[in-house]
Amino acid sequence: MKILVCISKTPDTTAKISFTDDQKFNASGVQFIMNPYDEWYALVKALEIQESAGGTVTLINVGGADNETIIRKGLAIGAEKAVRINAEPTSSMFTAYQIAEYAKAEGFDLIFTGKETIDFNAAEVGAMIAEYLDMPYVSFANAMTLAGNTATISCEIEGGTETVEVNLPVVVSAAKGLAEQRIPNMRGIMMAKTKPLEVIEPAAFTENVVTRQFDLPAPKSAVKMIDADNMDELVRLLHEEAKVI
Amino acid sequence: MSVLVFAETHDNTFKKPALEAVFYGKKTASMLGTQCIALVLGDAANAAQLGKYGADKVLHLTDAALNSFDSQVYASVITQVAQTTGSDVVVLVHSAEGKAITGRVAVKLNAASVSGANSLPELSNGFTVAKSVYSGKAKVHYTLNSDNKVISIMGNSLPIEANGNDAPVESVSVNIPAARVKTTKVDRITGEVPLPEAEVVVSGGRGLKGPENWGILEDLGKVLGATMACSRPVADAHWRPHHEHVGQTGIAIRPNLYIAVGISGAIQHLAGVNNSKVIVVINKDPEAPFFKAADYGVCADLFDVVPKLTEAIKKFKAQH
Numbered sequence A: 001m002k003i004l005v006c007i008s009k010t011p012d013t014t015a016k017i018s019f020t021d022d023q024k025f026n027a028s029g030v031q032f033i034m035n036p037y038d039e040w041y042a043l044v045k046a047l048e049i050q051e052s053a054g055g056t057v058t059l060i061n062v063g064g065a066d067n068e069t070i071i072r073k074g075l076a077i078g079a080e081k082a083v084r085i086n087a088e089p090t091s092s093m094f095t096a097y098q099i100a101e102y103a104k105a106e107g108f109d110l111i112f113t114g115k116e117t118i119d120f121n122a123a124e125v126g127a128m129i130a131e132y133l134d135m136p137y138v139s140f141a142n143a144m145t146l147a148g149n150t151a152t153i154s155c156e157i158e159g160g161t162e163t164v165e166v167n168l169p170v171v172v173s174a175a176k177g178l179a180e181q182r183i184p185n186m187r188g189i190m191m192a193k194t195k196p197l198e199v200i201e202p203a204a205f206t207e208n209v210v211t212r213q214f215d216l217p218a219p220k221s222a223v224k225m226i227d228a229d230n231m232d233e234l235v236r237l238l239h240e241e242a243k244v245i
Numbered sequence B: 001m002s003v004l005v006f007a008e009t010h011d012n013t014f015k016k017p018a019l020e021a022v023f024y025g026k027k028t029a030s031m032l033g034t035q036c037i038a039l040v041l042g043d044a045a046n047a048a049q050l051g052k053y054g055a056d057k058v059l060h061l062t063d064a065a066l067n068s069f070d071s072q073v074y075a076s077v078i079t080q081v082a083q084t085t086g087s088d089v090v091v092l093v094h095s096a097e098g099k100a101i102t103g104r105v106a107v108k109l110n111a112a113s114v115s116g117a118n119s120l121p122e123l124s125n126g127f128t129v130a131k132s133v134y135s136g137k138a139k140v141h142y143t144l145n146s147d148n149k150v151i152s153i154m155g156n157s158l159p160i161e162a163n164g165n166d167a168p169v170e171s172v173s174v175n176i177p178a179a180r181v182k183t184t185k186v187d188r189i190t191g192e193v194p195l196p197e198a199e200v201v202v203s204g205g206r207g208l209k210g211p212e213n214w215g216i217l218e219d220l221g222k223v224l225g226a227t228m229a230c231s232r233p234v235a236d237a238h239w240r241p242h243h244e245h246v247g248q249t250g251i252a253i254r255p256n257l258y259i260a261v262g263i264s265g266a267i268q269h270l271a272g273v274n275n276s277k278v279i280v281v282i283n284k285d286p287e288a289p290f291f292k293a294a295d296y297g298v299c300a301d302l303f304d305v306v307p308k309l310t311e312a313i314k315k316f317k318a319q320h
């Protein structure tokens, strides 16, 4: 079983968000993490499959050299090797194209992504990789079993879940429930230092999406406190001022 | 040139996000001086009603193969229809299905895409579309430079109007590829508006102390016609089902009204709820961080306040 896990880097949710004058993300003082859906569910599910069915788990990340911290963390959790496409991603399609260009010659049986990144929440990369590689795509998987060449996957849909069957190869995006988070141990961290991390230059790509501008939301006006004994007043405000009831 | 909207259905009906997408498509088409075509795949009751929300024409493909979902099949069909109708803007819903299709259609049409847009395109300087990012802590504006554009719309992003008439419904011929993903079972929670579509949400946290105390919250939810939600520790402790968990690792919601009861307002919780239009927080701790993100706050014991609020709403509803 040849498995590819796509991992990305995001600011921690608690990070203070600001932008430089030239509309770039201001990274100073920001703590970056591996996107939780990639780390907790996609990677761990890939490892579980590899542990029971054999094979290899390869990580791939599109990003600069400073992403190697999170790549090494993925190796410490248990992936065998990693590939970094040496380019700052400019759009979902750029990222997906680079991953697909690498994957097409490799013949992966399974490609995992997280269900979305927690910074941009686009949930597009998995679908785009699947399209570039002409593979089926199952999104928001929260449980998955494999029997031979057939995967049975439960996934989140609007207001419920559904179960699907699909033959490999397939692209799967991982949601909560697919696996249990693993914390890297000392041995894993030591081994990760010498695991192969290949750096590949990006393939040529025409970018059609331009990030023009970021705005910070207007500061929220102060909360209006209402006396606990005056719920009629709260209801009045919700009706007359907020117009939500 | 035209705008094509994929109006998705669940259980043969159009949910509000699909109507919003049609309305968004119409507004965009008007700005571009062109028409808005709605596309409906599989069984659907009364596709003509999409005209009320702005569709100039509805294309309805009723082939039984389209009654079960495979992103590859849907993306292929939507792309073919975009090509035969000469549509250069494709609008979808940012739903579970929409998210699985948007990227595929963008690749097929070699289109620039924005996934999860929450405002109408701005055309004064190219074609620019905005969305909320970094857990609602910022907004980004993307300019789409390709001839074709694909946009998926976040639910509850714009108020819809239904002032048109029924639209003519036609068919169109396409090639439906064989599905590779086979759906064997669908479990939908019935009787409640799913959280991502809910307009009013009542949510409980650890402050409720235990599942046996949820009655007062459910009473409040009932008078408001709200969908119920909860914080993560509440779902993790199995006080409430997992599908009610909102936040960074749960469902992201954007209702008109979010009432948070006994929830501290940790940043990971706020990440999933701070796109709500109006937030009411009930918490006995004046230092609870949630008050900083709230529009209205009540600092008191929830076991005392919640029944009073329910009564006040009942009284209000009786008068209006």
Ligand SMILES: Cc1cc2nc3c(=O)[nH]c(=O)nc-3n(C[C@H](O)[C@H](O)[C@H](O)COP(=O)(O)OP(=O)(O)OC[C@H]3O[C@@H](n4cnc5c(N)ncnc54)[C@H](O)[C@@H]3O)c2cc1C
Pocket: B204, B205, B206, B207, B208, B230, B231, B232, B233, B234, B245, B246, B247, B248, B249, B250, B261, B262, B263, B264, B265, B266, B267, B268, B269, B272, B282, B283, B284, B285, B288, B300, B301, B302, B303
């Ligand atoms: C990576 C990560 C992801 C996370 N994702 C999520 C997520 O998606 N969603 C989420 O919710 N959390 C998430 N969390 C957890 C989050 O950090 C908080 O721990 C959690 O939201 C707290 O839940 P709570 O507010 O219900 O409980 P608490 O923080 O324990 O707060 C309970 C509140 O109830 C109030 N209270 C108690 N008794 C009463 C009373 N009688 N009357 C009125 N008020 C009362 C207290 O003053 C307190 O403010 C995540 C954490 C991490 C690290």
